[in-house]
Amino acid sequence: MAAIEPMEQFLVRKIAPLPPVVVPGLGPIDLSITNSVLVMLIAAGALMLFFLLAARRQVVPGRMQAAAEMVYGMVDNVLTGGIIGDKGRAYLPFIFTLFLLIACLNVLGLAPGGFSVTAQLAVTSALAVMTFVTVLAVGFALNGLSFFKLFMPSGMPLPMALLIMPIELISFFVRPLTLAMRLFGNMLGGHVVTYMFASFVVGLGLFGIEGAGIAKLGLLGSGVSFALIVALMTLEFVVAFLQAFVFAALACVYLNEVVNLGHGH
Amino acid sequence: MVGTASTTPPPPAGGSGGLPQFDISNWPGQIVWILLIFAVLYAFMAWVILPRISGAIDDREEKISGDVGEARRLRDKAQAEAEAAALEVAQARAQGLRLAAQAQTEAKARAAARQAEEEARLNALVSAAESRIAEARASAMGHVTSIAQDAAAAMVERLTGVAANQGELDRALASSEAA
Numbered sequence: 001m002a003a004i005e006p007m008e009q010f011l012v013r014k015i016a017p018l019p020p021v022v023v024p025g026l027g028p029i030d031l032s033i034t035n036s037v038l039v040m041l042i043a044a045g046a047l048m049l050f051f052l053l054a055a056r057r058q059v060v061p062g063r064m065q066a067a068a069e070m071v072y073g074m075v076d077n078v079l080t081g082g083i084i085g086d087k088g089r090a091y092l093p094f095i096f097t098l099f100l101l102i103a104c105l106n107v108l109g110l111a112p113g114g115f116s117v118t119a120q121l122a123v124t125s126a127l128a129v130m131t132f133v134t135v136l137a138v139g140f141a142l143n144g145l146s147f148f149k150l151f152m153p154s155g156m157p158l159p160m161a162l163l164i165m166p167i168e169l170i171s172f173f174v175r176p177l178t179l180a181m182r183l184f185g186n187m188l189g190g191h192v193v194t195y196m197f198a199s200f201v202v203g204l205g206l207f208g209i210e211g212a213g214i215a216k217l218g219l220l221g222s223g224v225s226f227a228l229i230v231a232l233m234t235l236e237f238v239v240a241f242l243q244a245f246v247f248a249a250l251a252c253v254y255l256n257e258v259v260n261l262g263h264g265h
Numbered sequence: 266m267v268g269t270a271s272t273t274p275p276p277p278a279g280g281s282g283g284l285p286q287f288d289i290s291n292w293p294g295q296i297v298w299i300l301l302i303f304a305v306l307y308a309f310m311a312w313v314i315l316p317r318i319s320g321a322i323d324d325r326e327e328k329i330s331g332d333v334g335e336a337r338r339l340r341d342k343a344q345a346e347a348e349a350a351a352l353e354v355a356q357a358r359a360q361g362l363r364l365a366a367q368a369q370t371e372a373k374a375r376a377a378a379r380q381a382e383e384e385a386r387l388n389a390l391v392s393a394a395e396s397r398i399a400e401a402r403a404s405a406m407g408h409v410t411s412i413a414q415d416a417a418a419a420m421v422e423r424l425t426g427v428a429a430n431q432g433e434l435d436r437a438l439a440s441s442e443a444a
Contacts, residue, residue, distance in 0.1 A: 007283075007284055007285055008285075010284065010285045010286055011285045012285065012288075012291040012295070026293075029293040029294060029297055030290075030291075030293065030294045031294055031297060031298065032294060034291065034294065034295075036291070036295055036298075037294070037295070037298045040298055040299060040302050041302065043302075044302045044305065044306050047306060048306070048309055051309075051310070051314040052313075052314070055313075055314045055317040055318050055321075056317070056321065057317055057320055057321045057324060058321065059321075059324060059325050059328050061321070065321065068314075068318055069318055069321065069322060072315070072318045072319070072322070073322075092315065093307060093310050093311035093315055094307065096310055096315065097303065097306050097307045097310045097311075098303075100306075100310075101302070101303060101306055117295075117299075119286070120286055120295055121284075121286040121287070122286070122291065122292040122295040122296050122299075123295050123296070123299045125296075126295070126296040126299045126300055127299065127303070130300060130303065184286070188284075188286070
């Protein structure tokens, strides 16, 4: 019986080693194709292939075109349009790509034998920091130095402002951390719990088969664990889309603050 | 995957001890790759896919609003035509009624005139006939007087044997006529 190692599924393994690329100032970076990178490439390839086939310009859409337009409509109406408003269209490609890439990576992580890229803190951090930097860049590009009004609610008395500003600053700069940890934690937790119940199915099952008397209850435990895995997997599929949606929605909320700065929202 | 665990020795941070995600050695590669893939995917979506999808949606909305507008225009046109036709019918009806009324009054007037003319002719005929009758009567009465005179003269002659005096006969007749 193999050892129960719930974290083993998150190990990054090299598949095709490549010579490290030396970036000036950062030192050598190992860009070898790992199982993590392979899943990223599969996700990107699948998304590109799907949308290449689905994005047609027929007045009466087929099934794939209707699906692509449904995703577009959801992002346009609920996320960029719903949260940012009229100016949201400009950020639709960013949010659209972010949502689909995270959702696709989450789902590929649930595939049998797959690898959960979004359970890698490096990946969720990279996406979170990228979102944070995008928000900063958009904020400064649109507002210039009045971007700092974000931390200084208008019409606030000075003593209050001295108290509020540090809080606002902290809550602003902690965003990439929460964004990264939320997605990472959800994916990690789901996979670990599923793994644990799966090990119960095998462990308790073997225990029930080999043992006698009261040990036969192990079979019952095995069955219950199996039923729980089915339920958990259903939940994990919901979580896969939900967390992608939450990530994209929060990116929209952060963008909205800097896009509609001082317009009262 | 459990079986392959032994083939690759787990890095120090991996294995059953800590989270493999905190092994910093595989961070740079993953960060670069995810950002690179995101950038490529973003460019592909922004420049190839999204214009097509929004174009298709715009085309559809344009077509639908165009078709609806055309349908509305045709409906309005049909309605206007129907109204014009109804107006025409009403006008024709009114004119017909007016013509009918006119014809009726004209016919009435003509009938009345003809009736009056006929009545006048008949009245003339009647009065002519009446005067003829009166003449005839008068002449007949005249004959009766002379017959009565003759008869009276004959009766007087037979009774008295004397020829009757013409003047007395006239008087007697006149008094009996008056009575």
